[in-house]
Amino acid sequence: MKAFGKILGLGLLGLLLIIVAAGFALTHLFNPNDYKDEIRQIARDKAHIELTLNGDIGWSLFPWLGLELHDASVATLTTPTQPFADLQMLGLSVRVLPLLRREVQMSDVRVEGLNLRLNRDKDGHGNWQDIGHPAPSAVPASVTAQTDKRAEPTSAAEEEKPSQPIRLDIDSLTVNNARIEFNDEKTGRQITSESIQLSTGAVHDGKEIPVKFTAFFGTNQPVLRARTELNGNLRFDRALKRYQFEDMRFSGELSGDPLQGKSLTFSAQGQLLVDMAANVAEWTGLKLSANQLRALGELKVNDLNKTPQLNGMLSIAQLDLMKFLDSIGQPLPSVADGSLSKVELVTRLTGTPTSLALDDLNLKLDDSNFSGRVAVEDFAKQSLRVQLKGDTFDADRYLPAKSADADSASKVRQAEVLSSEANAIASNSPLPESPTRGAWSNDKLLPIERLRSLDVDAELGFNQLTLKKLPIDNAALKVTGQGGMLTLNELRGELYSGSFSAKGSLDVRPDVPHLSLQTRLNRVPVERILQAQGQKPPVKGSLTLGSDITSTGNSQKALVDSLNGSASFALNDGVLLNANLEQQLCTGIATLNRKTLSSEPRGKDTPFQELKGSLSLHNGVASNPDLKVRIPGLSVNGNGDIDLRVLGMDYRIGIVVEGDKSDMPDPACQVNERFAGIEWPLRCRGPLELGAKACRIDKDRLGQVASHLAGNKLSDKLEEKLGDKVSPELKDALKGLFKR
Structure with missing residues (x-):
């Protein structure tokens, strides 16, 4: 028995030496560069892509299955002369024996000079949609339909019995000087990401993976440019469908036309979790900053497989809103000194992909405090809903100054x-x-155009409101607007020892x-x-x-x-x-x-x-x-x-x-x-x-009074003169004559 084990061991060792010797001979005697045409044809037939290999192919067989490509490009079979991707170098190697156990153990994976071009034509068709599709003339439609039908049961069977995931084990991943470009011919919009640098630590399922990513982003509509950096520790468990990004920090600087020559320095930190099994995503320990703005909070999204539902909390520390908006090129009209210099916000967030609500809102605006709710019920329609109650509010502080002509x-x-x-x-x-x-x-x-597009339902209340220097107690305002018709349902308050109320409408649908x-x-x-x-x-x-x-x-x-x-x-x-x-x-x-x-x-x-x-x-x-x-x-x-x-x-x-x-x-x-x-x-x-x-x-009419008085004097004299000598009817007639 002992001899048998020794013989078996020597046999296995000999077999291993034969495999190593064969691999050495194969890698040194077989040159893959001699088979570039065959490799391109395999890429066309099996992967349905047009592969161009301008550089050398380096490779190894055992114990690492290694591959190194230089100066390669990839195009779809629909447009084989228009590559959508090219790279300067791709290098990777895989251990051979673990592949037999459905384990991928790789050394460092390096990508140099990747250039990816995505294009959507005037008909809305993207070149990436043709990746992996056979050439239009290569396969008849009937054959394609039959192939699709035959594939359906297989797909269903695969869904019923999913295969076990392959274990990944990669020493590191490095991407240097990559570039991604997106063009939309219909709108003329262009988005680019340049100087992409990505580096990771060892990639293991269920283990922390240090990640560092930097890139420059740009767009032409509007003209914007951003420098970004992402750091953190990535952890994933594919069996549990659970993905975490711990100690995440995303930071950078933004500039461009909307900022009017100014720049925005931003950062976002926290712990990210996506649990696809539970259909939940969370962002805890959230910290945001943008120039002078500082915010804390946490966010949670449920029902990822349906209509996502957002819940969370947000707290914005006190900031000078005037200075912040000016720092990003969005200055407000001039108002009273010191106004909008102390703004704080604490609220509970709820939302969907089409709406956002700030519930249980507490807002401090300088010397005023507000509580209530603000919501956009439909982003596309800009449906604004406001219910706020304030203690004291001096509206005059926030009215723009008079123009030079008016002054x-x-x-x-x-x-x-x-x-x-x-x-x-x-x-x-x-x-x-x-x-x-x-x-x-x-x-x-x-602002006529803005009012025409407004969809608003607002209800405001103030314990004390100052407007046009008038102190209004228990003020209330209810206004609705949609489709260019704004209705003042109620405006009331107590003014000094009295009261006032108003209602009305404003129609901005016509030109005037x-x-x-x-x-x-x-x-x-x-x-x-x-x-x-x-x-x-x-x-x-x-x-x-x-x-x-x-x-x-x-x-x-x-x-x-x-x-x-x-x-x-x-x-x-x-x-x-x-x-x-x-x-x-x-x-x-x-x-x-x-x-x-x-x-x-x-x-x-x-x-x-x-x-x-x-x-x-x-x-x-x-x-x-x-x-x-x-x-x-x-x-x-x-x-x-x-x-x-x-x-x-x-x-x-x-x-x-x-x-x-x-x-x-x-x-x-x-x-x-x-x-x-x-x-x-x-x-x-x-x-x-x-x-x-x-x-x-009125001297013009004073003469009439004098004439009237003169008539009265003559009438009195007639009374004395006539006495009882004439009848009363004649006496009255004579008096009336002199009063004319």
Whole structure:
């Protein structure tokens, strides 16, 4: 038995020596370069590719099956003269005996100068789709169909009984100076990856594989270029269909046209896992950076075999958003200093391949805090859904600054008003002239194209909102938009001691946008609104206003010039500021009495209990036919126009002395029975900001009052003269004659 084992061992050793000797003789006596044509034909018949071998073929047989190709290219049989890949050198070697056990043990695999060209023609057909396909004229269609039919049962059988995976054992993989290019002839788009360098450690199933990858990427639509580097440890288990990339770090720098000459330095880190058996992918320990932006989080994707479902968390550290956007060539319009300098975000992410939602969102924007939800329900349709609640928010901080034209027009307007106000200080000065300069900007207000494509459903709420310097409490906004029609479902809030609400629509489907708006103000202090806008209020009181207006255009001027509709207003418990109507009346009465006022007025304001009326708006001009003011002892009626295009007014006012029959403080201003019931005329004309300062006694109509009073005097004298000598009917007729 012992001798038998010795004989067997010597036999095996002899067989091994014979194999080694045969391999040595074969590799030294057989030159594969002599069989290049046969190798090309085998490539055509078996692999259905056109293989060109311009360089030498080096090889070894035992114990390593080695192969080294130089200067080779590969084309499809459809376009054999147009290679889609070429390389300078490919070197690899495989141990022979492990192949018998379905194990692949390889030494270093090296690829030098690989150049891969992928092209999609104008019909959308890619050259890679022909790889491995026989030449069109080589195989009849009927034969191909029969071959496919015969192959179907085999494929089904293979699916039922999958073969055992081959074990891989590679010392290392190295790719130097590779290049990949993709061209789309239909769109003209080109994507390239150049200077590709890939190196790995030993490749073993279930073991950590150190990986380092670098490349330069570029595209021409838009023009972008990126330098990238990828490092980490790869681990895979093909039997479990489980793949991990541990301690992954992907970093680089991006530049190009969209960045407007700036650059973006970025990095992404974390642990990646793909479990195909469980159809799950995870990214834990996620760290992102992009210039000043820093973010942490984790992501998980389920149902990889169906519609993937994303879940995760994301936290963005505080950053200066203005500086960040400027650093990537996307600067925002100039806003107030310090705005958007403190932005933080924490949210839960959910999504699909076509949607993304930020749930349980907490956003800090400078001194404001928001919570709620923001979602894009359909990327293709840009379907935006917003539900946010804020504590305090000063919207004025984020409004763009006025343009130079608008600022210049505003200064000219202020100078015009100041000039009119200076001329209006004295009560005996002439009427101010009506303003003629436009008060509104021609700057475009709305991004029409973006609004037409907008699909939005937004609901916003604020404990306190500052807008146009107005402090609005418990503000709420609900707006929807789709297909170019935007609807304001609700806008409401509390303003000072009153409230307001509005609803309306904006139609941007036609070339000229169309606006429709209905508003309601309830007992809002009008003087505080005007003061907040930096204007000197001409009047005080609680304003109640209702309006229903329409307009067209895309600038302040166009919207005001086309303003049409109706409105009604009531101002209660009010005061006309810097307007002593008593003094104005006394001036008129003293003129009729041919006397001079000897005392100064007791006050500079005129209180009133109510001011009301209605407005009819036509192309930016509001006609007010029924102005009524109720003042203790007086009633005021008026009619006129407010030209909103230039913020001017032109009113005719009639003041009637009613119940106060006592003497006025000044002897020249005596109010007695013959002045009671007389309508004293005023004319108010000039810039709207002047208010009652623009009012004067209407001397044109004062003559009618004098004629009326003269008629009364003659009537009184007739009464004395006639006494009871004539009938009452004739007496009344004579009095009426003199009153004409």
